Amino acid sequence: MSVVQPSRIKGNRARLGHIQPQKQKKFVRVLRSWQLYVLLAPTIIYFLIFKYYPMYGLQIAFKNYLPSLGVWGSEWVGLDHFMRFFQSYQFWTILENTLVLSIYELAVGFPLPILLALMLNMLISHKYKRFLQTVVYAPHFISVVVLVGILFVFLSPSSGLINHLIGLFGGEPINFMASPEWFKTLYVFSGVWQGTGFAAIIYLAALSGVDPSLHEAAVMDGASKFKRMLHIDIPAIMPISVIMLILALGNLMNIGFEKALLMQTPLNKESSNIIATYVYEVGIQQAQYSFGTAVGLFNAIINLILLVTVNQIARKMSDSSLW
Structure with missing residues (x-):
């Protein structure tokens, strides 16, 4: 029979006595900052209800879900829905369509806010700068429905402004919204027009933190605006650019569902049918809930893999990463 040493008992008591004051100190710190936790509570509740709680329903991707039986009562089918999707024609x-549209949007839409922020930052006239900022920010506040309506009106083959201009130069009217080859370009560049100005705000905020003495020293040394931009401004926004690139690549497969669906027509469907619209079609319109959930889960897994992979690469190649 082993005997517990008195010194060991004293050591355990000492450790317990040390832990309890630490817990009390943490509780006191939380109690003192209760206003901050109250402000944080709505955000936490939002994510718990609308982001984490719905994960409970992901199990229907592995079941033959029937509303009458409920989530737990439906029969397990394993990976049948995933195999059905992979084997679908x-x-x-x-x-x-999803990958091409995503890469196209990333290649065009990611660098433009950076270029816009750099150009706005170099403007000397504050009045002109504020005017331009207002002009480029304004499209962001137009709803997607209104934006797509504008596209249909301006690109109408019979009364659209664009086709009238084409006709003035002797060209034939083009039914842009019914042409599969035009869908991706219209989707990307309408998004660029709507979102570039607002996306540039975060880079302008980073540029505002650049020490003015760096630019003053560069001017004294005879550096041009381009060289100051190249050697001062771009290194200053590089960390935030890397973070934004990681987030963009991690969200690569999540194309804007509403816009793609609103722009979709029977004639351009071969180019506009992406994973998000396909999930809506089979999962909601055709009531194939389990199959639609499986397709959406496949899309989410690809995004997760991309996010982790790109973050690891960024952490090895630079000092900037999400974690």
Whole structure:
């Protein structure tokens, strides 16, 4: 029979006595800052209700879900819905449309806010700068429905302004919204027009933190605006640019569902049918809830893999990463 040493008992008591004051100190700190926790509570509640609680329903991707039986009562089918999607004749078309549109939007839409912020930052006239900022920010506040309505009106083959201009130069009217080859370009560049100005705000905020003495020293040394931009401004916004790139790549497969659906027509569907619209079609319109959930989960897993991979690469190549 082993005997517990008195010194060990005293050591355990000492550790317990040390832990209890620490817990009390944490509680006191929380109590003193209760206003901050009250402000934080709505955000936490929002994410718990609308982001984490719905994960409970992901299990229907592995079941033959029937509303009459409920989530727990439905039969488990394993990976059947995933295999059905992978073997579907539409799989490669939908995946290609999603990837091409995502990469196209990233290649065009990601660098433009950076360039816009750099150019706005170099303006000397504050009045002109504020005017331009207002002009480029304004489209962000137009709803997606209104934006797509504007596209249909301006690009109408019979009465649209664009086709009238084409006709003035002797061209034939083009039914842009019914042409599969035009869908991706219209989607991307309308998004650029709407979102570039607002997306540039975060880079302008980073540029506002640059020490003015750096620019003054560069001017004294005879550096041009381009060289000051190249050697002062771009390094200053590089960390935030890397973070934004990681987030953009991690969200690569999440194309704007509402806009793609609103721009979709029977004639351009071969180019506009992406994963998000396909999930809506089969999951909601055709009431194939389990199959639609499986397709959406597949999309989310790809985004997660991309996010983790890009973050690891960024952490190895630079000092900036999400974690």
